Amino acid sequence: MIRIWLAGLLRRRGGRLLAVAAGVATAVALLAALGGFLGATRATMTAQSVRGVTVDWQVQVASGADARSVLTTVRNAPGTRVALPVGYAGTSGLSATAQGTAQTTGPGMVLGVPAGYRSAFPGAIRVLAGHGNGVLLAQQTAANLHAAPGDTVAVGRAGLPPLKVRVDGVVDLPHADSLFQTVGAPPQSQPTAPPDNVVLLPEGRWRAAFDPLAKVRPDLVHDQIHVRRSHVLPHDPAAAYTAVTGSAHNTEVRLAGAGQVGDNLGAVLDSARSDALYAQMLFLFLGVPGALLAGSLTAAVAGAGVARRRREQALLRARGATAGRLLGLAAVEAVVVATVGGAAGLGVAALLGRTAFGTAGSFNTGWALAALAVGAVIAGAAVLLPARRDLKTSTVVAGRTAVEHRRVPRATWWALAVGLLAVSLLVFRITSRTNYALVLAPEGTPTLSVDYWAFAGPALLWTGGALLTWLLMDLVLRRGRPVLARLLRPAAGPLSGTVAASLSRQRGTVLRAVVLLALATAFAASTAVFNSTYRQQAQADAVLTNGADVTVTESPSATAGASDAARVAALPGVRRVEPLQHRFAYVGPDLQDLYGVRPSTIVDTGRLQNAYFSGGTARQLMDRLNQQQDGLLVSAETANDFQLHPGDRIQLRLQDGRTHQLRPVAFHFAGVVKEFPTAPKDSFLVANASYVARATGISAVGTLLVDTGGTGQQAVARHVRAELGPAAHVTDLPSARMVTGSSLTAVDLGGLTRVELAFALVIGAAAGGLVLALGLTERRRTLALASVLGARGRQLSGFVWSEAALVALAGAAGGIVLGWALSQMLVKVLSRVFDPPPASLAVPWGYLGALAAATAAALAAAAWTAVRHARRPPLTELREL
8 A cells, every 4th residue: 555655645735745845845955055164164263373383382381390301292292293392581682783773672581592493393483584594683773774695793791792693584473472472371461562672592502501590580580491392283273282282291290390381272272162163153043044944845845735635635544544554654754755855855965065175075974864853853844743633633534524614713822922032132132232142162161152042042033023013914814814915906906805715714824935935935045144244254353454455564662654565556556555664652651552543544455344433424533633633543451441531641661762761742532443353352542644644753664554455465465565675574365365354254165155155045935836736726726716716817917916915015014024133143143253343234135135036036927827727717727636
């Protein structure tokens, strides 16, 4: 009997089975593909984090310990590839005579670097001029001393004669922050900036010069062991972090107090594991709703034929079929649907993984099995559970009834919908408050925690919105039949009352189509808006960090000015150049970065956003600086620390260009700046460049922001390097985009975006067209009877098109409102992903237009097919039914 039943299903209901299997395939493919993305993202985060570390460990040798013994222990530690000793010594100051003038600097640091250091730790030292071996000066030190290769520099030693050395090269130290860290100190105790004056000496020469100093001033001299570790790590950043920190702790135990490990590799993996959790949150917030929607669509497709299935089941029961046999037949149908849909879904996921995510995300066995399990659950819920429910609750006579009876929604359903939306709003208010963090990473704690209550907001909004849409549409169909009849008269003519009555009487399929279309539209719209906003803010983050398409940064004491800006402006591909002063100023006892700007042009070249400022838009505050020459914008932290109010007089201490001494300069508090190109995240100041130049007698600028029109940034950067020479540090936007912000924003979400939006488009079109088509198929008998009673083809067409228009308008209206609310909520709840926060959502009108067109086309195709059937001879149609 099972074989006969299955053959009959394939022959008579093959299209419906394929539609149900397609719904299962959509859910399986979406989950498996996004699972592949999640695995690829985690592996990418780990690889990028590890790649960005030059020195994995800096082992600080304890005072009085044997440095050679520590070196041996570290070299013998499992996983160590290279370990080299580096000496650190403090200098009382540097001096040099170059270009006919004598220059002197303040205290600094002298490093003793062993042979082979540059090859063992590539990227730690970048040669700018001269040779990479011998006596090397850091770039800013060379600028401070006006020194170049071949010049002689005197290195001060406390209580000892100065050491005179001949400069062999000028270098850049890209990772100076970690190179000069205080090993073992908490983050708040770390130096705010690396030393300005740095000299690198060969190890032997350093030992000869500073071993005597270590005897009289051991506080100024210490040793470190720089270590390169094996990078064969687990793909998951959390697992990699656990492995790396475990190795560091094991080495510290072996050292028995003789040394302390500064784990740079663990530090970056610590940040990456937090970002990996955010990637998982993205999957849950954006992927799971799509899978649930695909499951609902599958259930709706299967449920569209519930009346016919109930009649067939009643006929079999009347002919002696037992409940067990009927459940067995339904189980066979569910297995066929799950098998076909699961296989098709995995095939689509594998294809998407290779084309959208690359080989790393081509397939993930664990996620594939989980997706198959979800597909099986969907198939069982859509096919097997309704059959079991009908056997339990429906009699043979009730099962043969053709008219659908529905209970009128009670007031409790309205209360439930309002309650869900109210609780969703409450959760949203809590999760979007100041300093809220979805992923918590307590300092010093090896584990992370996720505030899963944040899921409640979107989930409750989704559920409450769907329920409210269903209740409103049900109310319109039940109570608004006269109004609905008048609205349908242009399309249905004299049959408008009949059409309205039919829709009201058999409103189950209409409600399913409207609610599913609204949810599909909301899913597609919210996903598209979130992805567009993500791309917009990832670009803004890169611009904020780099400063412009191409940024030229020189030492704060350099004399770059209008001539350098003119030279850069004349290069091919450059649209305009914005000079930016970078000075340092004392606010009370605090030393902060000061940026002098041209208020009339900085907004466009620096791409300043209104979200960067408080108390006005970007243009309003820049206009204020332009009109009030001594105006000063301060960071929010500074304004809070010093309790500043608009108009307050602020006394800053700036270096005078003539006396080279600090002198007070008066400013007036004009507003708050939260973010600024190239500025640090915490405390900084923004002022009018012309006023700063007049007050200090220094017109030099420290940074040039180069606008290329968004194209050819890397080519322009090469031209700028060739024009200005190695002393200028040049960065371009494409390179900065790969390393700005968290490692999450460095991950390319283009593949995920294409997959999500493609699935959303398919689900949206299917939710409208497929469900409507199946509903109209169920009404073929009604249309045939209307034709027998004398209805003309145009009137029957109006019947069909009226229902299609009702589904389209009601579903689109509900989807737009719900999609807008979900978009706002997603961006707020996932605010940690956006840095800086968006001033407004980015709406992808092109994609939304494509979604509307696809949905309208699917609805039109379904209606046109139903009209063709309605125009067939009624007796032929009734005979087939």
